[in-house]
Amino acid sequence: MKQKFRMKQTYKQTFQLNQKMIHSLDFLKLNSEDMQSLIDNALQTNPFLELRKAYDPSNHSYIENISNHPSLQEELYHQLYACLKSYDSHIMSYLIESLNDRGFLSYSYDVYLKELQIDENTFFKHLELLQSFEPAGVAASDAIDSICIQLKRKGKENAYCLMKKYKDIILTQNYHQIKQTTHLTQREIDILFEDIKQCQPFPCQNYSNQNDIYVLPDIDIIIENENIQIVPINQPNVMVNDHLYQSVRDNEDMKNFFNEAHFLLENLTKRNKTVLMVANELVDLQKSYFLYNDELVSCTLADLAQKCGFHESTISRTLHHKYYRFNNEVYPLKNLLVSKTLSGDSSDSIKKAIVLLIHNEDKQKPLTDEAIVSKLEELDLYCSRRVIVKYRQQLNIPSSSKQKRK
Numbered sequence: 001m002k003q004k005f006r007m008k009q010t011y012k013q014t015f016q017l018n019q020k021m022i023h024s025l026d027f028l029k030l031n032s033e034d035m036q037s038l039i040d041n042a043l044q045t046n047p048f049l050e051l052r053k054a055y056d057p058s059n060h061s062y063i064e065n066i067s068n069h070p071s072l073q074e075e076l077y078h079q080l081y082a083c084l085k086s087y088d089s090h091i092m093s094y095l096i097e098s099l100n101d102r103g104f105l106s107y108s109y110d111v112y113l114k115e116l117q118i119d120e121n122t123f124f125k126h127l128e129l130l131q132s133f134e135p136a137g138v139a140a141s142d143a144i145d146s147i148c149i150q151l152k153r154k155g156k157e158n159a160y161c162l163m164k165k166y167k168d169i170i171l172t173q174n175y176h177q178i179k180q181t182t183h184l185t186q187r188e189i190d191i192l193f194e195d196i197k198q199c200q201p202f203p204c205q206n207y208s209n210q211n212d213i214y215v216l217p218d219i220d221i222i223i224e225n226e227n228i229q230i231v232p233i234n235q236p237n238v239m240v241n242d243h244l245y246q247s248v249r250d251n252e253d254m255k256n257f258f259n260e261a262h263f264l265l266e267n268l269t270k271r272n273k274t275v276l277m278v279a280n281e282l283v284d285l286q287k288s289y290f291l292y293n294d295e296l297v298s299c300t301l302a303d304l305a306q307k308c309g310f311h312e313s314t315i316s317r318t319l320h321h322k323y324y325r326f327n328n329e330v331y332p333l334k335n336l337l338v339s340k341t342l343s344g345d346s347s348d349s350i351k352k353a354i355v356l357l358i359h360n361e362d363k364q365k366p367l368t369d370e371a372i373v374s375k376l377e378e379l380d381l382y383c384s385r386r387v388i389v390k391y392r393q394q395l396n397i398p399s400s401s402k403q404k405r406k
Helices: 002-023 032-045 072-081 089-098 109-116 120-131 143-153 157-170 175-182 186-197 242-248 252-285 287-292 301-308 312-319 346-360 369-378 385-394 400-405
Strands: 049-051 219-224 227-232 238-240 323-326 329-332
Touching: 032 049, 032 252, 049 252, 072 089, 089 109, 089 120, 109 120, 109 312, 143 157, 143 186, 157 175, 157 186, 175 186, 186 346, 219 252, 219 287, 227 252, 227 287, 238 252, 242 252, 252 287, 252 301, 252 312, 301 312, 346 369, 346 385, 369 385
Parallel strands: 219 323
Antiparallel strands: 049 238, 219 227, 323 329
């Protein structure tokens, strides 16, 4: 009897832990790997959940990307738990979980204020606390804001103030214009750029994608006769055994398990439908890219949210660590989003970025055009190699091969 009692207690504890875990989940942010782990765990602990057909993990398509390094979020939580300052754990957790792969804020300040339902003072108090963590520059709005945060932490007050006030002019690298606007001497400008050069625009890049052991794509994009097909993949066929419930419906524990099984299934179904809907809209917007290898068209998070009828934060969570497979290669779905600065007046933004990249490059190993394309993508600026060649010529910047010969 004692043994049975202990088993029943363990059974209850397992359910309570599982229930707490499931109800606290943000299902939209689950990638395919996490979703499968959740289902595997639920299948082992919930008697009402079962697969419609035998599940074979070998059928799953994945790209192995094994890493033993902690994720950025894990590092930030470690620092948070050791922090002696007062803070609201819900707000801090929301901020940490909302960071994108570069460690930057995913939304505008207004979205955070609305989602968290807090005032500006409370928001910025918690944001400043997060920005005081390592690596310096984390939780910035973008690469420029990250540099400003690092300058301030290093005590480079003059460079920080100049960067905040004249960032658009400073980024042009036009010394004459900078002199005229800021009234700095040539020596002061050189010191300013040296201070900026010591900062890392993407301080969290070493953490990128380290938290995923496997990259499991959510959809296949297939082209047939100039028609695009979007096929969901890696979605186990889970069902709830309603017949079993009829024989145990008077047992309170069994009733809880039964309700939990339906809750899990409903939320996973909503998650899969939302991912597929957003992917359909996004691929439709970029169909020329897939069909004719054209440049990606302008599409921001806000544009996609409006088209889908969702909030920006919902779209961001939906795209979080979701991947598509195309021509046997796997890519993040969010790569299909392109900043509006890339349409119309985009050339000016790209040219400024190229000038900044060339200024900060290793002169012994100048950047190739392909490397510049990759660096621009890190800044959410997208263009082809031939466009880089054209802009180099317009800016009178020699190619990497010509620089090496000098």
